[in-house]
Amino acid sequence: MTFTFDPESADCSGALARLGAIGFTEAAVAERLGLEDLNDLQWKAAPIYRQARLAERDPLASAIDLFVLQGALEARELGRLFDPEAQGALVRAGLLARAGAQVRARASVYPVGSRLVVSDHAWVDGGAVPRDQVMYVGTDSRWLARATVRRPVAASLDLCCGSGIHALLAASHAGTATAVDINARAVACTAFNARALRLANLEALQGDLYAPVGDRRFGLITANPPFVPAPAQEVDYRDGGPSGEDVQRRIVEGLPRHLAPGGLAQIVTELGEREGEPLEDRLRLWLGGAPMDVHILRLRVHPAQVYAIGHAVGDDNAAFLASVGRWHANLQAQGYDRVVSVLLAFQWSDDPWTRVDEAVAPSRDAGAEVEALFSAERLARDPSLRDRLQRGRVVLAGPVALLEARALGMRVPPTTQARLAAQAMPVEHILAPLERDLLERLDPGASVADLLAAAASAGIPAQAVMDALVALVHKGLARPA
Numbered sequence: 001m002t003f004t005f006d007p008e009s010a011d012c013s014g015a016l017a018r019l020g021a022i023g024f025t026e027a028a029v030a031e032r033l034g035l036e037d038l039n040d041l042q043w044k045a046a047p048i049y050r051q052a053r054l055a056e057r058d059p060l061a062s063a064i065d066l067f068v069l070q071g072a073l074e075a076r077e078l079g080r081l082f083d084p085e086a087q088g089a090l091v092r093a094g095l096l097a098r099a100g101a102q103v104r105a106r107a108s109v110y111p112v113g114s115r116l117v118v119s120d121h122a123w124v125d126g127g128a129v130p131r132d133q134v135m136y137v138g139t140d141s142r143w144l145a146r147a148t149v150r151r152p153v154a155a156s157l158d159l160c161c162g163s164g165i166h167a168l169l170a171a172s173h174a175g176t177a178t179a180v181d182i183n184a185r186a187v188a189c190t191a192f193n194a195r196a197l198r199l200a201n202l203e204a205l206q207g208d209l210y211a212p213v214g215d216r217r218f219g220l221i222t223a224n225p226p227f228v229p230a231p232a233q234e235v236d237y238r239d240g241g242p243s244g245e246d247v248q249r250r251i252v253e254g255l256p257r258h259l260a261p262g263g264l265a266q267i268v269t270e271l272g273e274r275e276g277e278p279l280e281d282r283l284r285l286w287l288g289g290a291p292m293d294v295h296i297l298r299l300r301v302h303p304a305q306v307y308a309i310g311h312a313v314g315d316d317n318a319a320f321l322a323s324v325g326r327w328h329a330n331l332q333a334q335g336y337d338r339v340v341s342v343l344l345a346f347q348w349s350d351d352p353w354t355r356v357d358e359a360v361a362p363s364r365d366a367g368a369e370v371e372a373l374f375s376a377e378r379l380a381r382d383p384s385l386r387d388r389l390q391r392g393r394v395v396l397a398g399p400v401a402l403l404e405a406r407a408l409g410m411r412v413p414p415t416t417q418a419r420l421a422a423q424a425m426p427v428e429h430i431l432a433p434l435e436r437d438l439l440e441r442l443d444p445g446a447s448v449a450d451l452l453a454a455a456a457s458a459g460i461p462a463q464a465v466m467d468a469l470v471a472l473v474h475k476g477l478a479r480p481a
């Protein structure tokens with residue numbers, strides 16, 4: 001029962017507006033299902049959600065059942081959710097289909113923040129995923145949506161757009177939002193969504209990566225490419241060839257030709273990691289020497305064995321184990337010890353830097369936090385920083401949470417981890433003992449002259465104090481007042 005995304009079909013904007021009016025937002029749906037994050041939704045728990053969270057059939061419960069859990073509604077319940085006009089539009093567009101006395105949705109409606117995105121169902125009945133399946137709004141889709149820096153740009157480009165999620169979001173802060181996908185159904189899905197959301201500044205184009213946009217440059221480029229290092233190409237929206245790099249490498253290679261001066265490219269992906277080969281070396285190679293800052297946010301590390309088991313499929317035990325073997329053998333052939341989920345950012349630079357941060361995956365909008373990391377990097381590199389610090393005061397960049405680990409029975413100093421508190425995407429920093437001591441003195445702020453004097457009386461050289469303060473600024477934990 002696949003859905004034909006037809007941007008020219010009946011206008012579903014009224015029905016989507018009704019979903020907005022009943023509070024069908026990402027936060028409300030997660031809360032109703034008892035989830036901290038909608039990314040924690042599990043298909044296999046659908047009967048439990050229904051029983052425990054959706055027993056009271058108000059319109060929000062009906063919408064969640066129909067459009068999130070792929071359930072069926074009786075006509076009377078549907079009538080409480082949509083008026084006849086909205087129902088008619090959904091049926092004429094083919095999004096709703098009658099099955100006996102019940103109605104089912106042929107595609108899902110994914111709440112992303114307060115936007116709604118229609119795409120194919122996340123859970124496909126039966127065997128293989130159809131080749132032209134449009135990707136559901138997945139964990140990686142939400143991570144990129146949340147981490148995208150939302151500043152006004154003249155033009156944005158979303159490569160590998162799928163449902164169009166990133167272009168649909170960019171359309172609210174870009175003069176024009178262009179979305180490209182090689183899959184004609186994905187292009188139609190994006191156009192369908194743009195129409196249903198009444199976004200007139202979005203163009204959806206079919207083609208291979210940058211091919212449909214010629215030499216145009218963009219102030220924001222987003223991409224969630226197929227990135228899985230797969231032994232065989234089975235799911236087109238997911239698999240990036242045996243290395244996982246077939247598509248993502250070409251996206252990075254094309255950035256120097258398509259990223260506008262002052263622009264930002266943000267990519268969510270997975271990269272296979274080899275011992276002794278930093279990921280940044282590969283990214284620099286793909287950039288071909290273009291002077292760009294490269295920011296790598298490491299979100300999750302999947303050991304090769306875990307990755308193989310997580311991707312294996314099979315109808316019975318023997319088939320499943322054989323599949324595990326194939327996935328693992330492919331990772332070994334690539335030399336990958338592990339696969340890392342990352343958010344990458346690239347921008348033009350006069351003085352290119354590479355920064356690697358360990359972060360907790362974003363739980364809500366975190367674009368401002370990404371920008372703050374860039375500001376911290378720029379500030380720490382500013383040649384005048386030490387002078388400014390020496391003449392003034394330093395304060396915490398925000399409330400800081402400290403986590404201290406001591407190894408009992410070993411003669412090693414305790415390790416302190418610090419992160420800014422109340423962040424959507426907390427970045428974890430290991431602190432040197434002197435950095436930790438200084439950090440404790442920075443609330444509500446301290447004059448650097450006083451810090452230096454106190455350190456001198458404890459026999460700590462001024463140079464070490466200044467280095468530690470610059471390190472705290474670089475980590476984004478402190479800043480000059």
Ligand SMILES: C[S@@+](CC[C@H](N)C(=O)[O-])C[C@H]1O[C@@H](n2cnc3c(N)ncnc32)[C@H](O)[C@@H]1O
Pocket residue numbers: 134135136137138140141144159160161162163164165166180181182183186207208209223224225226227236237238247
């Ligand atoms: C992982 S899905 C991402 C979908 C969507 N952007 C999201 O974040 O949910 C990858 C998408 O890349 C598209 N794709 C694969 N190869 C491509 C290529 N060479 N050029 C353009 N799109 C491509 C697939 O059709 C699929 O829609």
